Amino acid sequence: MAEGFGRALHSDVLDCYSAGTDIADHINPDAVRLMKDVYHIDISSQYNKTLKEIPAVDIVVTMGCGVQCPSLPCRERYDWGLEDPTGREDALFLQTMEQIKEKVSSLADHAAAEYK
Secondary structure, three states: OHHHHHHHHHOOOOOOOOOEOOOOOOOOHHHHHHHHHHHOOOOOOOOOOEHHHOOOOOEEEEOOOOOOOOOOOOOEEEEOOOOOOOOOOHHHHHHHHHHHHHHHHHHHHHHHHHOO
């Protein structure tokens, strides 16, 4: 979801890559459905990536979802402390999605000022 918001709303400032340590064979279908239904952002072409598949980054953001993230070289690191909505009702999914959207927008503002 964060990669989708970053690419759709802030591609002029952010190059976003979503990667993880526990790779599923597909993106969460609830995330795909709700991003399209609510925000008209199609993330169906995104795919799950390992940390080795992304380029060097300036900023690393971990979602917090109870997963320990290995060290990834960067200039800045944030943990957003979000609850993983996987398998939960749409209301929680939408709440988490809105938090991610707000945090990605805030990160874009920061990056625009910091990395001109």
